[in-house]
Amino acid sequence: MARKELGPRSLEVARAVAAMIDGLPRAVIGCSGGPDSLALALGAEWAGRRTGTRIVGVIVDHRLQEGSAQVAVRAAQTLDARGIDARVVAVDIPTRRDGQSYEGGPEAAARDARREALSQVAGTDPVLLGHTLDDQAETVLLGLARGSGATSLAGIRPRAGRFWHPLLGIRRATTVAACREWGVTPWQDPQNADPVFLRSRVRHETMPVLESQLGPGIAEALARTASLLQADEEILDAATADWLTAHGVDPAVPEGSRLPLRPLAAAPTGLARRVVKAWLDAAGVRATFAHVEAVRGLCRSQGGSGVDLPGVRVTRRGHELILTSAPGL
Template identity: 50%
Template sequence: MTPQEHQQPRGRLDPTVGKARAMVGALLGLKTTGKNRVVENPPLILVGCSGGPDSLALAAVCAFFARRGEVRVGAVVVDHQMQDGSAEVAQATATQLRGLGLEPVLVRTVDLKHDGVGPEAAARAARFGALEETAREVGAAHVLLGHTLDDQAESVLLGLARGSGTRSLAGMRERRGSYLRPFLGLRREETLAICDALDLEPWHDPSNQDPAYLRVRVRNNVLPFLIDELGPGIAESLARSASILGHDADFLDELAATEYEKLVERGASNGENAGEKGDLGQIWLAEDALRGLAPALRMRVLALAAVELGGVQPSLERLGAAEKLLEREGSAGPVQLAGKVSAYRQPRNQAGPHQGASYGKLVLRRNT
């Protein structure tokens, strides 16, 4: 099917397709109507596409803007190798995307590294790694993801179930770095309608119906129960709460980043200063200064140190265990954080770079 066959007859644009175009256009700063604006070197954007209804609908909507010539649109299909036949699904998806007129369309096969996390987290890490690497290779300005309002509502409920903090309850952001999620205001059923209107053939991932995954149980059991008990607007209410909390979390993250740079002292694995080439193996944080921070900032500062050392975002439980080291009661550690990073309380008679022997420090170290 050619890209022209996907265009709606003039005057007969499907309203859901029009709504989706407006969402994408608003986020990219592009018009959906009027005369095309000639762009000599249009920027390239990539769509992360699994072949499912959400990401396929997003790719088709983005293809409209590519035809207008104001932006180039490509796609990345990530094969996680988690199911038999995944390579064939990835290639079929790539063929359909090329039929929409997207270029380049690249298939990336990844190997999952669990590192103590579950399969979903491992797949997410591998997927984003492949997206980031591909975006750098081709010089893409943005990577667009097809998450919907339903995905956002599920994320908030998962955060509540796990006892997570503000950042987790804030769900996914519409814009974070080079990643854009224009469909966070669109329902999943609307992406299915877009696929139907544009004669697309989405792939339906069987894992999306596997009750072994907590997200699937939230989708198929918890949300329908809440809708029955609280009314049909519960998904929108959860997404609205995520948006409000997102602004709060952004503000706290900015404050924490400022405090972190005031406190952090970086060292190599051997305990010396980290050289100009990096070799970052340890981070020292002054205990007194950490204690003086508000709890919301202190936890974020500890998380920033763990992530800078190459770890993943620690859980609140692990961060709380590291924070208890500041009480100077009981064990001095180490406390194991996610991503092979540990934290311990440095005795006052030991000094790090440029620090006196009486300097009390919390040390985070990358485990080798």
């Protein structure tokens, strides 16, 4: 039986996916069953038949909501009915030994567990996720509210390592319309409308106010800001790597790693901050702005001064900063 021609919205989604997977032998699609990821999966099936790419859909059951297993099975059945190899992977969300919330909160824990599960299925193949232009705009706005730097304001990258995002140029309304054109009913996650979650409040309260007060096009403008900063980030990352190489710093060997003080103190503030951040990141430190500034402050201190950070200690000795494991670890 001949396949039905795609409608304008489903075709827009499918073409965006095709442009990203062309030439790939296999791609894994992360699908929650919601409109964005469901449209992504169906668009990938259409694109895969044209690019010769095998599409595998993975539904991760976080087991955090009642009935989550049924939601996952229903999403898998929807994909199976459309000719997509679909599988459900159940994960456990870790907690700290003291029983408290995982670092970054339950949303961060769920994201980490989900990405690990997707990576396990994907192997060396890329994982496609259904983030849209609206998600990008919300990410930039949240970064602005938190006083973030350019790295955070650059938002979601089209290709962030193994995780690829083909729908960043497409509005959420388009994925909803695409699902209608495909004749599927997506799952509506109740957490997306729960005001207890900050992103939900931004989505349903803040963005509509900005649109009404500043005029249409706010989401597109915020997403464009991310795109512009991503290009700038490439240049700044290269400058940071060049500085580290020029001064003999190998971030791949964090224990006992040293930063020369005089060149660091002489570097422009923005570059110095990035150098320190890259140095700490290589040691596994989730360095905040306060952490970076505390380390930079050692440039003005006396020899023997030090700063304790999560899991490491940075000490000034002579004209160097030395990074070691924190005492007791």
